[in-house]
Amino acid sequence: MRIAQIAPLYEAVPPKFYGGTERVVHALVEELVRRGHEVTLFASADSRTSARLVPMAEGGLRLTGARDGLALHMAMLEEVYAQADRFDIIHSHVDYLAFPFARHSPTPTLTTLHGRLDLPETRRILSRFPEQPLVSISHSQRIPVRDLSLRWQATVYNGIRLEHFPFRQEPEDPPYLVFLGRISPEKGPVQAIEVARRVGLPLKIAAKIDPADRAWAETHFLPLLDTPGVEYLGEVDEKAKAELLGGALALLFPIDWPEPFGLVMAEAMACGTPVIAFPGGSVDEVVVDGVTGIVCRSRTVEEMVQAVRQVEKLERAACRRHVEENFSSAVMAERYEAVYRRVVAEARGETVGVPFEEGFRLRMPPPPRPRQGGGLGKGKAEPTAWGGEGRAQ
Structure with missing residues (x-):
């Protein structure tokens, strides 16, 4: 599968120091490449990856001190969607920023929401784009917006290498x-x-x-x-x-x-x-x-x-x-692969089952x-x- 991964530009992928989302993106990208997917990563130029890297900032914005990070993210998204026909699916990790682009693109976009969802501003933007396929990183993350009609595909827990x-x-x-x-x-x-x-x-x-x-x-x-x-x-x-x-x-x-x-x-x-x-x-x-x-x-x-x-x-x-059974990069990638297949099939008009609304269940230790x-x-x-x-x- 041809997959575009959009990373936040605040840190390199993987981050040199602090940076949870960028570290998760790196773990996912490396595992998807290992599994034979054709992955393109849109990230800062100082990122290290086995995927095809499209550099969209000189370096992680937090450490380089860029004054207008939003402008650089918007420029990145314009570039991603200019190349959209090269991909089977676009996977965004920049929260709601890709929504307006995704709405008008024939290539489906899956968005993983990595942040808190209990702020009124977040509720407002999510309610404006109810058609966007979403993934949560925990079931509890969804609670503040459970009254909204959103297109949840699954809960996929973050994984580490x-x-x-x-x-x-x-x-x-x-x-x-x-x-x-x-x-x-x-x-x-x-x-x-x-x-x-x-x-x-x-x-x-x-x-x-x-x-x-x-x-x-x-x-x-x-x-x-x-x-x-x-x-x-x-x-x-x-x-x-x-x-x-x-x-x-x-x-x-x-x-x-x-x-x-x-x-x-x-x-x-x-x-x-x-x-x-x-x-x-x-x-x-x-x-x-x-x-x-x-x-x-x-x-x-x-x-x-x-x-x-x-x-x-x-x-x-x-x-x-x-952790081996629930939070490894291999488990995370396997679960995302299932979501990708469903989203791509639905975009092609193929018959698909109901979304993984209950998410993937944890394997509990004794x-x-x-x-x-x-x-x-x-x-x-x-x-x-x-x-x-x-x-x-």
Whole structure:
């Protein structure tokens, strides 16, 4: 199949540092090429891909500092649809920006919505283009717009390249916790620091600070870096991220927003690292509570502290299996192939079945088995060897 993939221009594909959507696009493109598809990627010039690359910006806009990113995206879309007859399907990852072009193109467009859908402006634009074939990245992502008549094709969970996130049977000794992503109030870095302080474990933070969040970070986050045991690493590349996640006792994910997917949860579990999270958005779809992590229903720091003290009982191999079966690039590509076939067949006027309205079901791991030994770190028999308000012993 001849497939055009439209990536956001804010980061390279794959991104050098932060960039969830661009990382997902890279994983999908590489797997589709491996499966024999003819893939053309519209992305920034510094992207690395096995597909045919059509460069549409000098580099990722966030790092190059381009002043009008919207103009460059619109120019890219004009180029994509000028070449539309070269493709069987166009797969857009730039949210609703392609809708006006897609409406007038004989080549079908499939749009994966990667962001939150609970904003009134988003509802308004989606309601104007009800004919556009859509994919959600979690079932929960659709909830804010469930009253709109939209043309959902499937829920396809994001996938990662498993070879980039090697499995670790045991965390590092002495143990530490990790927070990874973006420094902003809805991501919960302040709560993560308080959890680590109360439980007495080091916390490693690898995250970017966007200009929009700089004022908040300077008031609420940066002063907390004097907390003993807290280490702020800034943004890290994928290799460093895998090492950081794999060595951690747990990933802290104290979110306060409707997370559409949360790729770092899958990345952590691929390394064997359980996720301790507040509920919200996709969390209960990605994390199997009590098996691959712990979901803190009361959304309190105290409950998360107690979860840290229990997390070593979870089997790290179960975390890896869960990602292999549900969130790998191979699984993601296979599911997109099914959607592509349906959308292309429908555009050709062929008889097709109903859309995959229920999405693709997760393959759930079995209930947890008690771990032998207990304790945090080698040779420690009881979790009470650390904890309280002080440092790890």
